[in-house]
Amino acid sequence: MVTISLSMIVKNEENNIRRCLNSIRGIVDEIIIVDTGSTDNTKEICALYTDKIYDFEWIDDFSAARNYSYRLAAKDYILWLDADDFLLPEDRVKLKKLKETLNPQINTVMMNYNTGLDFQGNVIFSYYRERLTKRECNFKWNEPVHEYLLTEGPFLETDICITHGKIPGETSSDRNLKIYEKKLSNLEFLSPRGTYYYARELKDHDNFLEASRQFELFLDTDLGWLEDNISACSELAKCYLKLNQDKRALACLFRSFIYCAPRAEICCQIGYYYQEKMDYETAAFWFQFILSLKKPKQCWGFLQHDCWSYIPLIESAVCYDRMGDYNKALKYNTRALKIKPDSLQAKQNQTYLQNKVALNRKNKTKGVP
Known part of the structure; x- marks a missing residue:
């Protein structure tokens, strides 16, 4: 059986960290906490779970902090979690089993990252991340913001899920945007990935004009990961709609088809575009077209699960109603x-439409045109 180090970087996470550590306790063999400047009770709470708590002076670089946490690990494999991540009971069971059965020839274990849930707890947004890596491979984190672990195979793709849950009431931070702006003011180079995420930060802060320029710059490099290229087309279209450049927005959505077969997420945007134009026939075509698509099974990019089933069905209903x-x-x-x-929404629609169908039948019986 392999051994596992949990390596985390934290700051002011007193509201989240206990849930996270409780969910992983008893599975990992050591817990390493690297604190980047907490002023709340984060470190005191962590001390209830481990004595391996270290301070790291924050230098506007998430990868630097994570790489430091990885250097402190001593077990066979290293697992990373953020403080607002946790394992559901069924995923604890799966991770325990994986620990007992993992082939030590595996370098990287991929796990699903569930970052969006509906009110019933169903997953509506997810993607795969590299979560468990062999320590002796000495894999490194890259990029100061929206960092990623550069790994290599052999890979193992599992159905183990890490669930992400933000505390209600948390507001969006401009921390990441400021890091990018500082790099640019210092005339530092942004990688294609950095350009993509800088554009996302700009969009999330309503700077749609500059965001559109950065997304275009990213796509023009032709050096992005396929999934980021598709996502960039989607996000760029949203920017152009905000800038009242509707035709350019639509062109961006179709541009995504260059990279792979049409994705349901993109086709939903196209359907909504025509719905907004009150071209319900064309909108219905795109929503129904989605129902003929097969959800990718080997996809490590973003998946909005409702876009592959529920949304096209209910929006088709809206179109035909109109x-x-x-x-x-x-x-x-x-x-x-x-x-x-x-x-x-579906319940209300059902009552409304059943009444409409019944009324039509009644009118036809009476000969009303």
């Missing part, structure tokens, strides 16, 4: 309701 075809609308809404029986 076109006055209530029978078709009811058919699609019924399918959406089967996928999400607790959906308030």
